[in-house]
Amino acid sequence: MPQLNETHDPKLKSWVASANASGTDFPVQNLPYGIFRKRGSNEAPRAGVAIGDQILDVSAAAAHLNGAAADAAALCGAPVLNDFMAAGSEAWSALRKGLSELLREGGPADALSGALTAQSDAEMFVPANIGDFTDFWANLNHASNAGAINRPDNPLLPNYKWIPVAYHSRSSSFTVSGVPVKRPKGQLKPPTAEVPELKPCGRLDYELEIGIYLGPGNELGSAIAIDDAEDHVFGCCVLNDWSARDIQAWEYVPLGPFHGKNYGTTISPWIVTMEALAPFRTAALKRPDDDPKPLPYLSSKSNEENGGLDIQMEVLVSSQKMRDDGVPPALLGASKFKDMYWTVAQMITHHAVGGCNFRPGDVCGSGTISGETPDSYGSLLELSWAATRPFNLPSGEERTFLADGDEVIMRGYCQAEGAARIGFGDCSAVILPADK
Numbered sequence: 001m002p003q004l005n006e007t008h009d010p011k012l013k014s015w016v017a018s019a020n021a022s023g024t025d026f027p028v029q030n031l032p033y034g035i036f037r038k039r040g041s042n043e044a045p046r047a048g049v050a051i052g053d054q055i056l057d058v059s060a061a062a063a064h065l066n067g068a069a070a071d072a073a074a075l076c077g078a079p080v081l082n083d084f085m086a087a088g089s090e091a092w093s094a095l096r097k098g099l100s101e102l103l104r105e106g107g108p109a110d111a112l113s114g115a116l117t118a119q120s121d122a123e124m125f126v127p128a129n130i131g132d133f134t135d136f137w138a139n140l141n142h143a144s145n146a147g148a149i150n151r152p153d154n155p156l157l158p159n160y161k162w163i164p165v166a167y168h169s170r171s172s173s174f175t176v177s178g179v180p181v182k183r184p185k186g187q188l189k190p191p192t193a194e195v196p197e198l199k200p201c202g203r204l205d206y207e208l209e210i211g212i213y214l215g216p217g218n219e220l221g222s223a224i225a226i227d228d229a230e231d232h233v234f235g236c237c238v239l240n241d242w243s244a245r246d247i248q249a250w251e252y253v254p255l256g257p258f259h260g261k262n263y264g265t266t267i268s269p270w271i272v273t274m275e276a277l278a279p280f281r282t283a284a285l286k287r288p289d290d291d292p293k294p295l296p297y298l299s300s301k302s303n304e305e306n307g308g309l310d311i312q313m314e315v316l317v318s319s320q321k322m323r324d325d326g327v328p329p330a331l332l333g334a335s336k337f338k339d340m341y342w343t344v345a346q347m348i349t350h351h352a353v354g355g356c357n358f359r360p361g362d363v364c365g366s367g368t369i370s371g372e373t374p375d376s377y378g379s380l381l382e383l384s385w386a387a388t389r390p391f392n393l394p395s396g397e398e399r400t401f402l403a404d405g406d407e408v409i410m411r412g413y414c415q416a417e418g419a420a421r422i423g424f425g426d427c428s429a430v431i432l433p434a435d436k
């Protein structure tokens with residue numbers, strides 16, 4: 001697990017003035033990676049780090065770096081971050097230190113100012129070749145709520161407190177923040193209908209999640225010990241696991257989600273590294289005394305004491321009418337990643353225990369991050385309680401699930417005493433109508 005070092009010092013300032021603005025997601029203590037190019041250009045997509053409202057081209061900065069930092073920067077000219085992710089924590093840490101020194105006050109501003117691109121002028125890309133995507137269900141509040149809605153007599157299945165439950169999903173339909181998502185069609189069979197029909201989804205939902213990018217993988221057939229799990233994790237993004245509840249309800253028994261989930265996953269373009277998150281480590285959620293203890297392979301002192309991550313999550317919605325009228329997006333849910341029932345290390349360790357291999361650039365979703373009260377729910381399934389509790393947007397428009405033209409905006413940020421606030425940037429997308 002990365003340790004605190006000089007790159008986390010809250011007193012550090014950058015020569016990029018916008019990185020010193022209060023409330024910025026991207027101070028010099030963050031330095032998240034993304035893949036970008038100047039919008040409308042034929043430039044090759046390549047790695048950059050976000051700094052204030054700018055992006056530093058990592059390859060262009062490489063000439064000012066030495067040793068391991070220069071070697072690591074040389075991996076960042078590719079259009080995906082997989083090779084850099086595979087390089088491991090020493091390489092990641094060396095480059096972070098090098099970039100931190102270059103971007104601090106007193107760094108070579110004149111030499112590097114030409115290597116900056118304004119984020120407002122940049123086109124962002126999915127930052128890795130994501131070979132596989134597994135989505136967990138690691139939040140007990142969400143699992144209990146979804147269970148209570150779908151199975152009122154038997155809300156939480158007996159495996160939940162033993163297994164970090166997950167399903168394997170699709171990586172081909174990942175898109176980066178800003179790319180619209182088309183309402184899917186699928187088989188719908190309301191309880192009153194005799195036979196299903198192929199129709200546009202009528203219960204389109206979001207799921208507020210953290211995405212976890214894998215760094216070095218594991219060999220096929222080899223497990224990952226829990227205290228080694230985070231050596232395999234490069235960093236995190238905000239992830240929206242779009243969910244078609246009516247399609248899901250008809251198809252999910254017995255093999256789980258399929259068309260309800262596979263048409264789109266939106267991610268924030270920036271990957272906040274585990275090293276940048278070091279000041280925001282916290283204890284894993286304390287289990288009630290009468291809950292089962294995790295099996296030994298999912299349990300360690302280090303995981304109990306530091307396995308949590310204190311990330312504040314938010315989901316906001318704005319309708320087309322709200323945007324036309326200049327009404328700001330409405331906050332529908334605010335929750336905390338530290339409230340997950342299973343930690344990142346437990347998810348990674350469980351995933352590999354049967355010998356399944358991770359590869360660099362794979363993504364695991366955390367599962368919907370919900371708190372205990374409706375203002376902290378991370379999905380509309382919960383907020384509208386499966387459409388039985390409609391609510392109004394500030395425009396007066398009623399919602400249960402998403403309407404065409406709605407924009408869903410997800411955010412994550414971390415703040416703690418003695419640390420600089422860092423954020424993940426937006427994960428947003430507008431819903432387009434289904435095909436005719």
Ligand code: CA
Nearest residue numbers: 135207241367
């Ligand atoms: Ca999910």
